[in-house]
Amino acid sequence: MSISLELPRTQPAIPFVDKLHQWVITVDHKRLGLLYITYALSFLLIGGIEATIMRIQLIRPHNDFASPQVFNQMFTMHGTTMIFFVVMPLVFGFANYLLPLMIGARDMAFPRLNAFSFWLMAFGGILLYFSFIGGYGLYGAGNAPDVGWFAYAPLTAQTFSPGHSTDFWTLSLLVSGFGSIGTAINIIATVLCMRCPGMTLGRMPLLAWLNLTMAGLVILAISPLTAAQIMLLVDRYLGGHFFDTQAGGSAVIWMHFFWVFGHPEVYVLVIPAFAFASEIIPVFSRKAIFGYPVMVAATLAIGFISMSVWAHHMFTVGMTSAANMFFVLSTMAIAVPTGIKIFNWLATMWGGKIHFRAPMLFCLAFLFQFLIAGLTGIMLSSAPFNWQLGNSYFVVAHFHYVIVGAILFALFGAFYYWFPKASGRMYSETLAKFHFWLFLIGFHLTFDFMHVPGMLGMPRRIYTYEPGRGWEIWNLIVTIGVLFQAAGILAFVANLFGSYFRGKNAGSDPWDAWTLEWSTHSPPPEYNFETVPVVKSRRPLWDLKHPEDPDWKYE
Amino acid sequence: MNSTTALWELPHRALSPTDIFAPVSTPAQSIFDLSLFVLGITGGIFVVVAALLSYSAIRFRKRKNDDGREPAQVYGSLQVELAWTLTPVLISLVLFLATARVIFQIQHPAPPPGAVEVTVIGHQFWWEYRYPGLKVVTANELHVPVSDPAHPTPTFLKLYSADTDHSWWVPRLAGKTDLIPNHPNSMWIEPRETGLYLGQCAQYCGTQHAKMLLRVYVESPEDFASWIQEQRQTVQTAPSDGTASEGRKIFERVACINCHTVAGTPANGRFGPDLTHLMSRETIASGAAPNTRENLRRWIENPNALKPGCKMPAMGLNNQQLDAVTAYLVSLR
DSSP states (O other): OOOOOOOOOOOOOOOHHHHHHHHHTOOOHHHHHHHHHHHHHHHHHHHHHHHHHHHHHTTSTTOOSSOHHHHHHHHHHHHHIIIIIIIHHHHHHHHHHHHHHHTTOSSOSOHHHHHHHHHHHHHHHHHHHHHHHHOEETTEESOOOOSOTTOOTTTTSTTTSOSSHHHHHHHHHHHHHHHHHHHHHHHHHHHHHOOOTTOOGGGSOHHHHHHHHHHHHHHHHHHHHHHHHHHHHHHHHSOOOSSOGGGTOOHHHHHHHHHHHHHHHHHHHHHHHHHHHHHHHHHHHTSOOTTHHHHHHHHHHHHHHGGGOGGGGOGGGOOOHHHHHHHHHHHHHHHHHHHHHHHHHHHHHTTSOBOOOHHHHHHHHHHHHHHHHHHHHHHHHSHHHHHHHTTBHHHHHHHHIIIIIIIIHHHHHHHHHHHHHHHSEEOOHHHHHHHHHHHHHHHHHHHHHTHHHHHTTOBSSOSOOOTTSSOHHHHHHHHHHHHHHHHHHHHHHHHHHHHHHHOEEOOSOTTOOOSGGGGSOSSOOTTSOSSOOOOSSSOHHHHHHOTTSOGGGTO | OGGGHHHHHSOOOOSSTTOTTSOOBHHHHHHHHHHHHHHHHHHHHHHHHHHHHHHHHHHTBOOTTOOOOOOOOOOOOHHHHHHHHHHHHHHHHHHHHHHHHHHHHHHSOOOOTTOEEEEEEEETTEEEEEETTTTEEEESEEEEEOOBTTBOOOEEEEEEESSSOEEEOOTTTOOOEEEBTTBOEEEEEOBOSOEEEEEEOOSOOSTTGGGOEEEEEEEOHHHHHHHHHHHHSOOOSSOSSHHHHHHHHHHHHSTHHHHOBOTTSSOBOOSSOOOTTGGGSSEETTTTEEOOHHHHHHHHHOHHHHSTTOSOOOOOOOHHHHHHHHHHHHTOO
16 A cells, blocks of 8 residues: 655765765755754763763772762763753754654744754754863863752852863753754744644644644743753852852752753653654554544643642752642642553554554553653652652662653654655664664663662762662662663664665655655655645545545544 | 551561661651552552553554454544543542641651750761750761650751752651751651661762761660760860870861861861761761771871862871871870
8 A cells, every 4th residue: 555656866976075064054854853863862872871981880889980070970961961962852853854744844934943953952062072171170171060960059159169060061051952942943833834734733643742742841941941051150150149058049949940941851851752652653553543632632731730840859858848749749640641641552552453563662662661650750759758769769760761761762663663764764673673672671670670779778879889788789780781771772873874775675655654754755855745735634644545434534 | 656556566677778668767667658558559550551551562463364454443432531531630639648648747747845956967078966955066977866655755857058968868767858058957757776777968969979978876765865975075185195195286286177176175177077076986987987096097198098079188197197196086085
């Protein structure tokens, strides 16, 4: 049933410098999407190396592989890099690449703003890493930030963080933050204004709905972070005292500013993961998504509630019992729409014919791991339990379950699902399965066992620990898991490169899928569609392939 | 409290000296009871949902003899959606109520007349303890009386910070509470068994966050009273030992006294730990090393070797001076 429309692969040879120039000046949403993704993948490797350094240091008590100074820089850089320069750009990259194709548009609403936003984010990341060379801080020259990724006041004050290492952190997030806001505005405008004829809001692919919600959250979340960074700069250089506790400032206000960004941010990252699962699971189960309107409603509910849960990161800072109870309730409330999503994906698989190709395997692992992450989240939301578990390795394990177990797994699924579309080549299924199993084993060795030392009293962010606390064996297993994860990543990178150059021709619709991006060529031409498509249902290609039983009869 | 009596009887087989599931104090016990309830519910949800997921993945896999036709397309069902919306709502509500009860229990206790009050001040990278009612000042090793249910003597801690954020966490005694500058906090413990309980700073506070260890000695009322007695004695103003008195001169001449207090002498600094009864403590450098003569000497010679990034500077003393200062410190009992 697949539609095959192929462009000839012969192109006139262009000199390399000209090619590079075309990429630098591009305003094409697909090229910018790929730039975001390539950029994020390089930072993924850097962030992974930083994590590995920490894990080697913690393999046994009183290890001296990394000094406390180096270790503290590693966890600060690892956290900042992975959130702002890996997952955010990956999410934006996929949104950029896919949204216009999936809603039948020729580009994003503001192509030049799109390019500008990308370059802001790119230079933000470079600024952060320049601190390794040009930063001057507590330990002299070449000093990366070491205040932790949430940079609690007053550790960031000049008194405790002299020099410029903290400023590199601040400025880098300030710059990339403006880029994020630009992209968010672009996504909202694109989804609201650029849909092809017939595609009402209720007929958009779920991915569009989810990215719309994500973009709304970016605007709401990044703005307070940006404001806080400016206030911190005022404190450090213009004699302000917002967070300067020695002059009557408030450390707690910084926490509120940071987490009112920080918690919606988690949803900024995980909602696109939901989006991938919502596209991939139906196609590989060969069924329409179950409960489309409920999925949309649950997404919006998550978006709204996620703005009111931030202080569950602050149960230990001594809030009143009324405040504690409010944040317990709001946090537990968000479990409801999240649960609805899991049940709808389950119901989509129910009664289907599930094809276990790499994208689906990653999405299945996503489902299980997101379930566990959600349940440990409920444990942490119970404030008294949080007084024990908070800031321990249990928390570290919990949020890595979200970010790696759920988000990164869904992203890998998305990579394999759309790789044939973006490259025109099919990836190697064998290598993809190697990647899946190695990464799955590594992930579980590392992050399942990481919960245990947390429950045995091991706080996060310690460069070493005392022997005899029952933490040794767990830390050893956690570090061993890193080897498997690294091997999995290696298989992934090998697959991307190998398949890009030597993969089989994928055709325009290798998955027999239903959304508009599969109706154009692989890779899509610059203008995306020869003629702007017209749709009558949520699955335009299903209608085309099953004229006897089209969706629009039932929606 | 009565409802937990049965659990108290259980032998606590701690997997670690800092195991949160081996409580020996009232707040830690309330949290433990709540955590069992939460674990039970989340565990139940996990078993049900994971079983459904596994079942559907296996049952509905594409078979080898597949006919190639698409399965029946189902678009949704309002009844089913309602069912899996309302059930989680009810579960969340139950969890919330159970949680709220424990929040109140722990956050609003009425201090009984026998309660001990301690002021805890977090420093980069050590703990200052002051007993305002008992006129005792010490560092890094907290001594508290065991609490007898018939005559409860819980300890109430007021938490302050002298510099950055810290967090006081001794898992077997209570959950953690942060020490934040300009934001006084409080917490309480009510240990039921004597012994030494360990913990450490749980909020990243700077370079040596890792070696800001906590030691709480829970003692019988008699032992606690005699410890207090000991701590209130003043030191001899002139050590009998010649080397020690030489050491005292050096101690008071170089910058030591800017940061350290030895009660009854000109040394009255507050930036570092009070050394008046240094030798009554089992560890130095906030639990980083046992308090032995050799360790003390090594610590004074170069604090950064033992605890890189700590705030105490090396004073550049020669061997003779080091011996003398060590002898003086060892005389502080």
